[in-house]
Amino acid sequence: MTEALKKSMYDLIVETSTKLPKDVRRAIAAAKAKENAGTRAAMSLATITNNIKMADENISPICQDTGMPTFKIKTPVGVNQIEIKKAIYWAIEEATKDGKLRPNSVDSLTGANSGDNLGAGTPVIKFEQWENDYIDARLILKGGGCENKNIQYSLPCELEGLGRAGRDLDGIRKCVMHSVYQAQGQGCSAGVIGVGIGGDRTTGYELAKEQLFRSLDDENSNEQLKELEEYVMENANKLGIGTMGFGGETTLLGCKVGVINRIPASFFVSVAYNCWAYRRLGIKINAATGDVTEWLYQEGEEIDFSEQAEQAEDKVANKTREVVLQAPITEEQIRELKVGDVVTINGMMYTGRDAIHKHLTTNDAPVDLDGQIIYHCGPVMLKDDAGNWKVAAAGPTTSIREEPYQGDIMKKFGIRAVIGKGGMGPKTLAALQEHGGVYLNAIGGAAQYYADCIKSVEGVDLMQFGIPEAMWHLKVEGFTAVVTMDSHGNSLHADVDKSSLEKLEQFKEPVFK
Numbered sequence: 352m353t354e355a356l357k358k359s360m361y362d363l364i365v366e367t368s369t370k371l372p373k374d375v376r377r378a379i380a381a382a383k384a385k386e387n388a389g390t391r392a393a394m395s396l397a398t399i400t401n402n403i404k405m406a407d408e409n410i411s412p413i414c415q416d417t418g419m420p421t422f423k424i425k426t427p428v429g430v431n432q433i434e435i436k437k438a439i440y441w442a443i444e445e446a447t448k449d450g451k452l453r454p455n456s457v458d459s460l461t462g463a464n465s466g467d468n469l470g471a472g473t474p475v476i477k478f479e480q481w482e483n484d485y486i487d488a489r490l491i492l493k494g495g496g497c498e499n500k501n502i503q504y505s506l507p508c509e510l511e512g513l514g515r516a517g518r519d520l521d522g523i524r525k526c527v528m529h530s531v532y533q534a535q536g537q538g539c540s541a542g543v544i545g546v547g548i549g550g551d552r553t554t555g556y557e558l559a560k561e562q563l564f565r566s567l568d569d570e571n572s573n574e575q576l577k578e579l580e581e582y583v584m585e586n587a588n589k590l591g592i593g594t595m596g597f598g599g600e601t602t603l604l605g606c607k608v609g610v611i612n613r614i615p616a617s618f619f620v621s622v623a624y625n626c627w628a629y630r631r632l633g634i635k636i637n638a639a640t641g642d643v644t645e646w647l648y649q650e651g652e653e654i655d656f657s658e659q660a661e662q663a664e665d666k667v668a669n670k671t672r673e674v675v676l677q678a679p680i681t682e683e684q685i686r687e688l689k690v691g692d693v694v695t696i697n698g699m700m701y702t703g704r705d706a707i708h709k710h711l712t713t714n715d716a717p718v719d720l721d722g723q724i725i726y727h728c729g730p731v732m733l734k735d736d737a738g739n740w741k742v743a744a745a746g747p748t749t750s751i752r753e754e755p756y757q758g759d760i761m762k763k764f765g766i767r768a769v770i771g772k773g774g775m776g777p778k779t780l781a782a783l784q785e786h787g788g789v790y791l792n793a794i795g796g797a798a799q800y801y802a803d804c805i806k807s808v809e810g811v812d813l814m815q816f817g818i819p820e821a822m823w824h825l826k827v828e829g830f831t832a833v834v835t836m837d838s839h840g841n842s843l844h845a846d847v848d849k850s851s852l853e854k855l856e857q858f859k860e861p862v863f864k
């Protein structure tokens with residue numbers, strides 16, 4: 352069955368990376384319907400739905416961060432799990448070569464990228480035996496931006512805005528509400544949370560992640576947990592964090608809670624936060640032939656976003672200015688920008704992630720960055736038949752990781768704008784004010800939408816850091832982002848954090864007895 356099994360695993364990976372499941376589409380469509388036209392949240396959701404449609408059409412990754420591939424596989428007794436592992440390794444390598452997965456496996460000590468998504472601990476494969484006669488294989492691709500917003504609470508504990516969380520259902524409720532607050536927009540909200548109650552530190556997180564394999568439409572069979580899920584869905588959306596943390600009606604698309612036993616001394620509540628690019632699918636495989644017999648998560652209506660033809664350019668009408676920028680940008684131009692302005696960029700920008708930022712602190716830049724724009728992005732790149740680089744997916748990555756370096760680098764090289772997602776902290780905000788710079792928030796996960804704005808790859812430097820970490824020179828047209836931190840000391844991220852903390856305080860009082 353090896354060839355058929357290899358193909359089944361390859362198809363599972365490609366479909367998961369490029370096609371959002373039906374239940375997630377419905378949740379995003381419902382979120383979109385709730386936002387008022389013309390708001391930043393509405394514009395973000397229009398970009399997201401456009402992006403989903405483009406990924407469908409191009410069979411390309413929905414988001415450039417194809418995450419940590421995690422397989423959950425149930426096999427009948429007697430099936431050779433080693434053969435399944437080999438088929439998965441082969442499929443992962445092929446999907447990476449074909450640009451359906453970004454090379455994401457790096458040596459934790461040296462940072463060296465294995466280039467094929469294989470390496471110690473990657474991919475994650477979990478086997479279980481069962482008494483059915485077919486193989487059930489499920490895959491989740493969960494990116495780093497949202498993985499970094501996972502959180503684990505050890506009860507009892509004190510929570511900002513909520514006070515003491517005790518060892519009871521009400522304490523659990525407080526932890527879950529807090530987990531949504533602490534994620535803000537950094538995990539590419541609106542998100543889905545999987546919650547694991549109990550276990551130890553390891554099994555608690557495993558249980559939380561396992562909840563993300565549930566359908567968004569299912570009902571918890573445990574009455575108490577069902578009530579908790581409904582409570583969180585209703586109230587977390589009152590925090591006003593919204594899509595990308597821009598403020599808005601929908602912060603959460605789903606909440607799924609599971610429980611396992613613990614030892615008396617420990618009481619953990621573990622939360623796995625997943626972004627809107629909630630990529631998980633599954634297949635049933637004929638154990639004798641290796642062929643797919645059924646695709647999972649196929650229930651209900653399929654939303655075709657191409658029928659909802661609103662453009663992402665459905666700007667924040669009447670509320671913001673729209674400004675066109677082309678590098679090199681002057682300090683004067685930057686100082687005119689204010690939080691909330693929508694910026695359209697034409698011309699050059701340069702990618703830079705963790706390795707580049709660290710490198711630039713002690714080295715010269717390979718190009719003149721005076722007046723230029725840095726894009727926090729680790730793209731999926733492919734070579735065409737003529738050997739030229741093409742961008743397969745290129746959305747923004749989480750910017751806060753560059754907080755220790757960003758301000759100094761902007762000042763050192765004269766960089767005027769950085770684009771990323773999730774916002775940055777006080778050190779960068781102070782540098783923007785002092786030096787004359789802006790932070791532009793692009794829509795996290797909109798990798799196809801932004802790839803389409805990239806008209807050519809003009810060069811690349813520092814390839815020794817691997818494809819996602821290299822400095823790509825990109826020529827763009829009509830690349831849209833929102834000013835969320837300006838040179839006057841304003842930060843939309845700080846404002847939304849403050850207002851959502853105030854709203855969180857209303858959930859302090861006990862709800863579950």
Ligand code: SF4
Nearest residue numbers: 414494496539626796
């Ligand atoms: S949508 Fe955002 S959090 Fe999710 S994988 Fe993409 S960049 Fe990461």
